[in-house]
Amino acid sequence: MKKVSSLFKAAAFAGAAVMMLAGCGSSNNAGGKTETLDENAKTEITFAGWSLDTTPEFKTLADGFMKDHPNITVNIKQYSADDYDTQLTSDISGKSQPDVFPIKNLQKYYAYAAESGGLADLSDIASEYEGDKNIDVSQYKLEDGKYYAMPYRQDSWVLFYNKDMFEKAGVDAPDGTWTWDDYTKAAEELKEKLPAAGYDASSVYPMYQHGWQSVVQGFALAQTDGAYDDYFKGDYSYLKPYYERALKWQKEGLTIDWNTVNSTKVQYQAQFGTQKAAMLPMGTWYAATLVSQQKSGDADTFNWGMAPIPQNPDEKTDETVTFADPTGLAVSSNISGQKLAAAKEFVKWCSGEKGSEALAKIATTPAYFSDSVADTYFGTDGMANDDLSKKAWTEHKTNPENPVGAGTNTIQDVLNTVVHSGIMSGTSSVDDAIAKGTQDIKDQGVLQQ
Amino acid sequence: MTQATSAASSVRVAPPDHSKANKAIGRRNLRNGLIFIAPNFIGFFVLILIPVVQLFYIGFSKWSAFGDPKFNGLTNWVRLTHDSNFKAAFVNTIVYSVVHISLTLAIAFALAVLLNTKLKGRAFFRTVAFFPYITSIVAAAQVWNMLFDVKSGVINQIIKFFTGGWAPGWMGSTKWAMVAVIIVATWREVGYYMILILAGLQTIPGELYEAASIDGANKWQQFWKITVPCMRPTLFFVLVTLTIGSFKILDLTLVMTNGGPGTSTLVLAQYIYMVAFNRQDFGYSGTVSLVLFALCMVVTLVQFWYNNKKEK
Numbered sequence: 050m051k052k053v054s055s056l057f058k059a060a061a062f063a064g065a066a067v068m069m070l071a072g073c074g075s076s077n078n079a080g081g082k083t084e085t086l087d088e089n090a091k092t093e094i095t096f097a098g099w100s101l102d103t104t105p106e107f108k109t110l111a112d113g114f115m116k117d118h119p120n121i122t123v124n125i126k127q128y129s130a131d132d133y134d135t136q137l138t139s140d141i142s143g144k145s146q147p148d149v150f151p152i153k154n155l156q157k158y159y160a161y162a163a164e165s166g167g168l169a170d171l172s173d174i175a176s177e178y179e180g181d182k183n184i185d186v187s188q189y190k191l192e193d194g195k196y197y198a199m200p201y202r203q204d205s206w207v208l209f210y211n212k213d214m215f216e217k218a219g220v221d222a223p224d225g226t227w228t229w230d231d232y233t234k235a236a237e238e239l240k241e242k243l244p245a246a247g248y249d250a251s252s253v254y255p256m257y258q259h260g261w262q263s264v265v266q267g268f269a270l271a272q273t274d275g276a277y278d279d280y281f282k283g284d285y286s287y288l289k290p291y292y293e294r295a296l297k298w299q300k301e302g303l304t305i306d307w308n309t310v311n312s313t314k315v316q317y318q319a320q321f322g323t324q325k326a327a328m329l330p331m332g333t334w335y336a337a338t339l340v341s342q343q344k345s346g347d348a349d350t351f352n353w354g355m356a357p358i359p360q361n362p363d364e365k366t367d368e369t370v371t372f373a374d375p376t377g378l379a380v381s382s383n384i385s386g387q388k389l390a391a392a393k394e395f396v397k398w399c400s401g402e403k404g405s406e407a408l409a410k411i412a413t414t415p416a417y418f419s420d421s422v423a424d425t426y427f428g429t430d431g432m433a434n435d436d437l438s439k440k441a442w443t444e445h446k447t448n449p450e451n452p453v454g455a456g457t458n459t460i461q462d463v464l465n466t467v468v469h470s471g472i473m474s475g476t477s478s479v480d481d482a483i484a485k486g487t488q489d490i491k492d493q494g495v496l497q498q
Numbered sequence: 499m500t501q502a503t504s505a506a507s508s509v510r511v512a513p514p515d516h517s518k519a520n521k522a523i524g525r526r527n528l529r530n531g532l533i534f535i536a537p538n539f540i541g542f543f544v545l546i547l548i549p550v551v552q553l554f555y556i557g558f559s560k561w562s563a564f565g566d567p568k569f570n571g572l573t574n575w576v577r578l579t580h581d582s583n584f585k586a587a588f589v590n591t592i593v594y595s596v597v598h599i600s601l602t603l604a605i606a607f608a609l610a611v612l613l614n615t616k617l618k619g620r621a622f623f624r625t626v627a628f629f630p631y632i633t634s635i636v637a638a639a640q641v642w643n644m645l646f647d648v649k650s651g652v653i654n655q656i657i658k659f660f661t662g663g664w665a666p667g668w669m670g671s672t673k674w675a676m677v678a679v680i681i682v683a684t685w686r687e688v689g690y691y692m693i694l695i696l697a698g699l700q701t702i703p704g705e706l707y708e709a710a711s712i713d714g715a716n717k718w719q720q721f722w723k724i725t726v727p728c729m730r731p732t733l734f735f736v737l738v739t740l741t742i743g744s745f746k747i748l749d750l751t752l753v754m755t756n757g758g759p760g761t762s763t764l765v766l767a768q769y770i771y772m773v774a775f776n777r778q779d780f781g782y783s784g785t786v787s788l789v790l791f792a793l794c795m796v797v798t799l800v801q802f803w804y805n806n807k808k809e810k
Contacts, residue, residue, distance in 0.1 A: 134775070135775050138563050138564075138775070138778070139563075141564060142563050142564050157778070160562055160564070160778045164562045164564050164565070164778075165562075165563075165564035165565075166564060166565065167564065306670075308648075308667070308669070308670025308671075308759060309648070309649075309670065311669070311670075311756075311758065311759075312643055312646070312647065312648075312668070312669035312670055312755075313643070313644075313647060314643075458776065458777045458778050458779070459777045459779065462772065462776045462777050463583075466583065466757065466758075466760075466761060466764070466772070467583070467760070467761070470758045470759055470760050470761075471759075471760040471761075474670065474672065474758060474759030474760055475670075475759075476672045476759050476760035476762065477760065485582065488582070489581070489582055489583060492577065492580045492581055492582075493577065493581070494577065
């Protein structure tokens, strides 16, 4: 159903082919000593999560799994949502990491998987998903062909839009074929017509572009041909057209300007949820928040939908290309025997159809996109369930937010502090910022020779 | 002869007995002294000294926080020389420190002198001046962010009233963000240093001023010839703590601007954090830490040297 593939898959295809030809795949080499799970033995494993009160996914997964495996107990260990990576880093270096723990994004994954030695090899689980159209695990494959995490959530960026605002203003709503130029045109039209429809011109904007680096760079990287190769070669010119558009939107007052977003700490949930913006490019995780905020009254009640994210006007594709990092689960390398077997079983359950069903029920976008999972997701109360929303959620090619490699952490950081912040704050021109960022990255010695 | 010697020796024996007792007392005092400082020193040793010594190795290594640091000689230091972010952070830290130290010192001194006079309600004003120091910096920074808001902030409303429309861009502008940070930092710390200076002022004997005024010295002369010299020990302490505190500035820029826009308010301490935890490059972050360490050290030593010279 979902067209799961990624540039990485293509890049690593040769390696994968060799492994498949070799027989049973990597599982035999890597997980040769795989322990078999004894379902009757009482086993306890620990599982890391954050903000348990507001993020129900951890408990949902643990409870669902324990129901299927009554002799295994999953104890959730709470971490801080903001400092998760810092805490996890110190836990792993002190060899006290929980048995199973989430990998929040791909940027940090490489350091954990390749350098820390704290993650167990999960290649045997990956090999079971080989050829399964419903799930894409390729983003976790390292250069050595091994996998150290499995996805349990695969969000992707879509365009949220307020149907009521479009209707009242008399502007054509997204139809699934938009490029970023169409997005600009619609926004300009909205800006002109929204005041007449009764919206306050000084506080209501046609769109809301959040302040994150990924809001510009994620799309530029995912939607430009060859950008993933350029990334490690130090050529960041693919960012230019995306930044020029972002600056234009800001200049024309189609969105709140970046400096205000940052200094007043604007929340995208409030901006879209209280109808201050008609369009919002955001990850599918926001759907669950919006549903619950509309129920609780934190958000206004209005009709909304998800549309496929606008495409690069300079490139022709017949499929929707968007980006997002999977959220994965990793297993500690400190455990063995029955505990390891139970932890692996848990990860497999979470990334598989059962775990995905459980997540879809709480409106969380899972990693396994079978028809029944999609039906469950769109059947949840308060969810947008028009055809375009379903299409946006299920049919797209999702590229990672950034390539995974030894220099990723540094490159992302420079692209954020020097390029993104420099351009969006108006400190430097697009060309200057990209040139300076490129030089900085070169000076840090992280580019591929 | 022998008797005499023995008598003499017995006389001579007596003092060692005393010194033995003295030694015992000395030993006991030493032991008690050590016990008293032990809690502090053990904490200092384990939590500060050992990590600082380790830092000297980490700063010359490559380390991602996992496994052991690998020594890589001067590689990190060469990187430092053409790292434009480091340069920006270094310059920002110096600019911040120089402006912030002089501003804080001047205002704190002026306030202290003012509140040392027989002013009506001075206890109230002393409390008011000290208040910012005990306020949570995160909460205070949020409120200041609102005050500095370019469009709807109170500060710009007032400025616009006088300038007829022009107002600084504050947090959103690379030129003004540092100014805003310095204003808030000064506002926060002036009260604390005012109290320290006030305590110093009150140790100056009133007779000195009396004598000076009889000799015909005016207030201004009294200030420079009596107040300032008498205050040198206090001012020295204030200057050293203020300098070290300024070089280590982190919390304010983190909450107010997060180093931005661009790198306009990026300071060394934040760059150290960024390199370590965002880039997972603890070795290089150690190198930058060493630079900050050296900077604090050198400036403080210069201050000590100057103070000693003046004292002689």
